[in-house]
Amino acid sequence: MKHGMNAEVAQYFPAKPDGYPACASCDVDRDYCRSQPACVRQTQLFMVTHAAFEQKNPKHLMPIMASMQASITAIIQQILQTIIADGVKLTTPAWAVDREGNVVLGEYDDLVTGERRQIMEVKAHPLLKPLQEFLSRNNLSLADMGMTPKVIDQEEQKLGRLNQGDGPPTLSLEDYAAKQAASLQALAVLAERANARKQADPVLIEYQQQNGGSQ
Secondary structure, eight states, rough: OOOOOTTOOOOOOOOOOSSGGGGGGGOHHHHHTTSSSHHHHHHHHHHHHHHHHTTOGGGHHHHHHHHHHHOOOOOHHHHHHHHHHHHHHEEEOOEEETTSOOOOEEEOOOOTTTTEEOEEEEEOTTTHHHHHHHHHHHHHHTTTTTTTTHHHHHHHHHHBBBTTTSSSSOHHHHOOOHHHHHHHHHHHHHHHHHHHHTTTTTHHHOOOOOOOOOO
């Protein structure tokens, strides 16, 4: 930063006003942009990303990632609205190309009514697959949000366990009660041993003899 010996030039996006898709919403003056060696906005993105990787600090990318995630969420919403408006299935006429290169529609004769009917192909909406990919890759599935019966059952089972955060593995109430019982039993044994050592203490025995017994 002081002398620029290791400085790099962002040459990936040369300045060309209205030459990139992002230029439509860019607020940089076109004359100023035209006089620059590189796109101002793309250079800023280059510098922030470069600094984040060099310093190994992902916090520099948080505003960029937040905007990107917001855009992805908006795209998912638009895909969902389009599917709802069009329907989950699309019906199109069946067709083929004959030897002469003509397009022939698939038709058949209805044996009941005798009418000529057209063969229709039913396909799933083409946006269903991109929607599923967006949801799974952004951890927005029902399992990720804890809304499936399996995940709900697992969460209910965890309610019977002691929460210890990031510490050692948690114990169930039954295991904890058994551990407490074992500790109490060990404590009783220690108390008996301590009492036996006390009764065999020569100083105590001499004191009891001098004072007429254990009382």
